Amino acid sequence: MIVTIVGTGYVGLVTGACLASRGHDVRCVDVSEDRIGLIRSGKAPFYEPGLEDILQRCQASGNLSVTTDLATAMRGSQISLIAVGTPGDGEHQDLSYLKTAAGQIGMNLKNASNYHVVTVKSTVVPGTTRNIVNALVEEKSGVKAGEFGLCMNPEFLREGSAVEDFMNPDRVVIGELDAKSGAVMEALYDSFDCEKLHVSLEEAELTKYASNALLATLISFANELAALCEATPGADVETVMDGLHLDHRLSPMADGKRIRPAILTYLRAGIGFGGSCLPKDVNALRTYARRNQVPAPLLDAVMATNARRPEQVAAMAEAALGGLAGKTVALLGLAFKAGTDDLRSSPAIAVLQSLIKRGAKVRTYDAFITRAAAAAAGLESFFAESMEAALEQADAALLTTVDSAFRQADWKRLLSRMRTPVLIDGRNVLRNVRLPEGARYYPIGQGGPLHEMERQWAV
Ligand SMILES: NC(=O)c1ccc[n+]([C@@H]2O[C@H](COP(=O)([O-])OP(=O)(O)OC[C@H]3O[C@@H](n4cnc5c(N)ncnc54)[C@H](O)[C@@H]3O)[C@@H](O)[C@H]2O)c1
Structure with a gap:
């Protein structure tokens, strides 16, 4: 599958590298030239056991490429995973990176010839995927949801054991707008042997909060x-x-x-x-x-x-x-x-x-x-x-x-x-x-x- 990952932080880069190691054609995008340069040279921009090894292997095999150009990364892509930061100071969750990423994906979907599923992997409060991300993608692409897919797929990896966690998940939560969107996400995780939970977009968003709030x-x-x-x-x-x-x-x-x-x-x-x-x-x-x-x-x-x-x-x-x-x-x-x-x-x-x-x-x-x-x-x-x-x-x-x-x-x-x-x-x-x-x-x-x-x- 051709996969675009937007954001190469802990979640984006680990997700991209691990999916590439499972045979997908993964293109990772980041706005930071420095970060992309570093990753291209086989280095991880943060410490995470096992990550550099996979990065080097998958770039050498051609399964993983990195770029600052989203248009290149979206060409022919079947699914995009948004993994940008959603920082917060207590009162306010900063959705500016998420909104920019959603708008940019929307613009690139304008002339897309294949069905594409936009997925939020960042942690966001209930309603964000349906009301904010979807609205931006529709507005910028001029295409209605349904013609493109929409999913929310929270990430549960822990820093320090991120590769191990991603490769051996307890479950994959697939929040889906419709069954067609969820089927693409199911195919993405086909090689992962764990329960796959198909839920609403809001349930997926809340499951991540439930997990962290309990811890x-x-x-x-x-x-x-x-x-x-x-x-x-x-x-x-x-x-x-x-x-x-x-x-x-x-x-x-x-x-x-x-x-x-x-x-x-x-x-x-x-x-x-x-x-x-x-x-x-x-x-x-x-x-x-x-x-x-x-x-x-x-x-x-x-x-x-x-x-x-x-x-x-x-x-x-x-x-x-x-x-x-x-x-x-x-x-x-x-x-x-x-x-x-x-x-x-x-x-x-x-x-x-x-x-x-x-x-x-x-x-x-x-x-x-x-x-x-x-x-x-x-x-x-x-x-x-x-x-x-x-x-x-x-x-x-x-x-x-x-x-x-x-x-x-x-x-x-x-x-x-x-x-x-x-x-x-x-x-x-x-x-x-x-x-x-x-x-x-x-x-x-x-x-x-x-x-x-x-x-x-x-x-
Ligand atoms: N860090 C974790 O352990 C962890 C675990 C589970 C979920 N999450 C959630 O995942 C999300 C990402 O977290 P993180 O720690 O990986 O973030 P991070 O801050 O480490 O990385 C975000 C990356 O996104 C890039 N970016 C921002 N806007 C962009 C754009 N428009 N296009 C391309 N790249 C862009 C930034 O340059 C940065 O490299 C957050 O919502 C976080 O809450 C994090």
Whole structure:
């Protein structure tokens, strides 16, 4: 099948590369010349395991081409997937990229001789595909929907395992204007062995929000319990969560063995959720609810709990050091999770800002973040090249991601470089690691004297 992908970000490029590897003739388009130049040379513009290998293979085989010219990419194309960003600041979802892309596709459909299905892959609130994208395509093409197809196909991949997720989907959700549109989408995913759900455009749009809202809710639930445990001497959130997870409805037994579903990783305490999707999507859903006069107090609370968590973790550092004025904190982990270089809405950055507000000097280290990436996010002044450099003469280290390198690190050597060997574990990643004598280790979610002191530093 001839496929056009509009936008070569995490979703667009991974989708394009993976579909090309399944034998489709894929043309990826982006407005950024730099990005297209980089991809053409076989490089991915962001870190994603396995992606460059597929890009190089599929470009060499001729199954994947990249261009800034949509007209070239649309020639003879049977389906286009719009995968441009839909950023949001809480109140407002910016649909400008989506509208531009829809209008451009419409213009290119004016003289198309074959049936073509326009598909929205970006995350958008219910009604966007039918009312905004469709209207723009009709207006610019002069053709009525039905003569061209319309689908909404939400994407569930996770950054850091995007290729693996796309290649092995749990399901493909096909929101369709009509059966003819959906049949083309079904053919696109023919080689993917999973359930394919044919639903309305609005149901497809909502399914993506339902999925992310549930994940965000689980994280905030775990973090609210962590805060409760911190206020309860003798309580430990890890033990409470272990007990919760053993409910057979969460981790069933099969053939005498306990199955531990991946969803349980969202029921663990931490520093809050972030990234380009969860906060943006929960906020978009809240705004959609408000516009439709539907109360959504649960979603409001999920965001409120999430906003509090970085402050609570920064207050721990303040309590552990007896004040942060003039103290240096090494923040280990800066991206929104380990295994990605995405800094968008990272909760580690919220922790950093809270530490600075409290008077600390901060150095950051993240194995996945280059100096250039830190500079692009306005964080270069905090950047350290290595864990050693970040920890040099630091008063405390604060861990924010579940990076396995933290477990394997030589803490005896690392702690000896610090002014005081204080370790605040924002993700409880070192819980089972044997730390050298003298280390002052403070995991999250444990009631006790630190959290008694912490109250005076709460803001
Ligand atoms: N990142 C994720 O993990 C993820 C997962 C599932 C869904 N989503 C959703 O998918 C969408 C895309 O997310 P992303 O993270 O891949 O975005 P991104 O910001 O990484 O990439 C978007 C790309 O689109 C390009 N672009 C913008 N307008 C264009 C146009 N008119 N023509 C061609 N290219 C254009 C940009 O230059 C950019 O390269 C969003 O709606 C997001 O919510 C993201």
